[in-house]
């Protein structure tokens with residue numbers, strides 16, 4: 001394992017660059033896999049909502065790494081974090097290549113990157129996930145339910161929410177990924193499919209609406225998924241006066257703030273906005289700060 005540290009202004013923690021080995025590949029759902037990579041330094045420091053960049057160790061196509069949130073941290077028998085697992089859906093060049101990775105594959109990765117979700121401080125945490133946007137919520141749920149610790153030193157919630165709900169929506173049943181992983185004691189799992197093939201028939205945002213109709217006092221919402229779905233979630237939360245955080249999946253090139261390819265618009269005053277880099281100032285933003293588009 002090699003290591004070089006990247007520390008730039010705006011980064012919440014120093015990122016390392018590592019050569020690491022794939023140790024497990026799991027098929028999670030249609031076009032969806034989970035890959036475990038042995039990298040103790042990353043596993044010890046990464047927190048829910050942070051991400052890392054990954055690319056093949058050799059070759060120049062694709063040249064640029066791609067960003068992935070971590071799905072879980074894996075520990076050895078002594079309880080020491082030794083590996084990170086991430087989930088991905090096949091959409092293009094790199095993810096097609098990754099779908100052929102097997103145990104023993106050598107990869108280059110750098111992280112942890114970005115800010116991550118804040119440690120929840122609420123009565124009821126509702127996570128809203130669209131498609132592969134579910135990946136950061138396994139760590140969020142395990143941390144807040146006291147089932148795992150992340151970061152060095154480990155993050156500790158000041159108070160734990162009395163209720164934790166994951167509203168998870170996909171277009172159709174074959175894309176439901178990792179349902180067994182989300183069977184956690186204390187986690188309420190609600191599922192929606194666009195075509196009604198499993199769970200609630202309709203968008204995941206209707207599950208959120210139902211939850212907020214029952215109670216919105218002390219609720220915080222964390223959301224990750226396609227941008228129109230995150231915009232709808234932000235609008236529902238704004239109408240109900242419920243604090244909401246979004247994790248953006250803006251395509252990016254470097255991951256550590258140098259290239260400015262991942263900028264997003266953030267409100268800086270009532271009628272003013274400015275650009276912020278998703279990779280260092282995000283990927284998690286307060287929803288009421290963002291200027292989101294419909295597509």
Ligand SMILES: Cc1cc2nc3c(=O)[nH]c(=O)nc-3n(C[C@H](O)[C@H](O)[C@H](O)COP(=O)(O)OP(=O)(O)OC[C@H]3O[C@@H](n4cnc5c(N)ncnc54)[C@H](O)[C@@H]3O)c2cc1C
Pocket residue numbers: 051062066067068069070086087088089090091092093094095096132135136248249250251252283
């Ligand atoms: C902070 C962050 C965390 C992420 N975490 C995950 C994760 O945990 N799991 C996961 O599967 N993906 C995640 N993504 C998205 C992932 O990085 C992209 O799917 C990946 O870069 C695609 O690479 P590719 O070479 O396969 O596709 P490319 O060949 O680069 O693109 C193929 C097609 O996909 C489209 N595309 C590329 N990136 C995106 C995107 N972000 N959103 C919508 N369309 C896109 C392109 O426009 C193009 O049409 C994350 C992105 C960010 C910024």
